[in-house]
Amino acid sequence: MPDHLDDLAAALPQPRLDALRAELARRAAASDLLDVAYRTLETELGTLLLAATPAGLVSVTFDGDDPSATLERLAVALSPRVLEAPARLDAAAQGLERLIGGAARGFDGALDLSLAHGFGRQVIEQLQQIPYGQTRSYAEVAEAVGSPRAVRAVGTACRKNPLPIAIPCHRVVRSDGNLGQYAGGPEAKRILLGVEGSAA
Amino acid sequence: MTRAPFDSIVAQHGARVWRVCRALLGEHDADDAWSETFLAALEAYPRLAAGSNVEGWLVTIAHRKAIDVLRRSTRLRVGEVPDRPAPDASVPGRSRDLDLARALARLPQRQRETVVLHHLGGLPFAEVAAAVGGSADAARRASSDGVRRLRELLGGVDA
Incomplete structure (x- = not known):
């Protein structure tokens, strides 16, 4: 019976799970529970992984294609409350794109240097x-x-x-x-x- | 002890938590309970004891949140019997899901909760009992009564 019940139970389609996760990130941010937001960014230099705390952009790495090791490191170094939250990083992503493309001469967003000691x-x-x-x-x-x-x-x-x-x-x-x-x-x-x- | 990024917890257990919520609630309410579950888990996550059974922890929270949502929506929808939430019978398609949801909704609340926590949530009966109250034996009996009733309702689902 357990297997049959499990088979019968409503499956959650991936797009629906993605939507729920996006909504969770939004609510987490609104409740001050999103300590580390991250997103990936395709660039000429490869796929970047960007992470931000509420204080600002905290990490940029070149492993956006396989981010799990960096995310684990950030969870230990900063906080395990890590969620993918692209919207939180839109401005930072645009700032980096402008730098890489030569459209800006400096990064004008907030930076969080807490990973450098x-x-x-x-x-x-x-x-x-x-x-x-x-x-x-x-x-x-x-x-x-x-x-x-x-x-x-x-x-x-x-x-x-x-x-x-x-x-x-x-x-x-x-x-x-x-x-x-x-x-x-x-x-x-x-x-x-x-x-x-x-x-x- | 390293602690996994919460995101990976959501990725790993999100589907099961939703099944538990959906088995106890209608489609829309299940989404609410799912969000409430992971929001509460996110808040408590840094304090979760190392080596904890994360899935069991989440299923227990999901059960509590589903019951909260159930109580809330029952208060809103005047006249509905608390232990029989109406699944969204109006939603077409996915007949098998709907069959299970309908059948589950016809179980007495205690049977429904024990069946869902044990068979869909994967909790051992001791933990099911901790979530719904009473002894592990009583939880086992309620679950087995529930499964028997489900079998009748679903007609032809083999053991």
Whole structure:
């Protein structure tokens, strides 16, 4: 009987489940229960995964095609109250699209830096000072944050930048002119620098 | 202990929770109860003990929310007998769903709840009893009476 009952029970079609989930995200936001909203975004650089807290955009990663690992990390680091809520991220998505397409020179939405700690946070804040269309070497950034010998640590901090594109870690390149590493891959870095007119 | 993003909980258990809601309520009310269930679960989720049976937890909440919705809509629709909510007989199609919903709606409330929680919700009788009150044995008897009655109503569904 259990199997038969289960077979007979009303099945929930996928579109209906999707609609219920969208409504849940809307009500969760209205009740201040949406701690981490996320959406994916197709771009020239690949499929991005964007996440936001009520304070602002908190994470941009290049794994939108397979976001589960990042979502699990965000659930642990920020809050397990994670829901897909594209509408909450529409403005941020447009801001990033404008940056990638060269229609904007800076990200004008709110940013939440709570995923960057300690030295990494210092470096990230320094990166925000590099003007559009210019680059700095890892050594120059290390010097700027007052730790001229911490060149490698600056490299690590750039790679771990929780908000690439919005915070321009792509503007940090190697002193020898080599582009250096990038979370989104070297091609993504080349595209972003090319859009800014500062391609190596 | 890592805690799964709530979104994955919804993806994994959303369909079952809806079945439980739908078995106790009409179509529109089932959507309401589904939303209320996951909203309440979202609120409590960070405090859920590690290693908890998430599905059982959700089914228990869904049962409570469905009963709340039932009470609310019963108050609104004057004259309706509380333990027999009318399924949306006007909705065409999906006759098998409708048959089960109709048959379930004709069970006394206690039988209906125990059948739904155990057979559709997957709760063991001890947890069914915790949700509906009384002993596990009483819940088992109510469920088995309910299943027998359902079989008669549905005519020809084998055990």
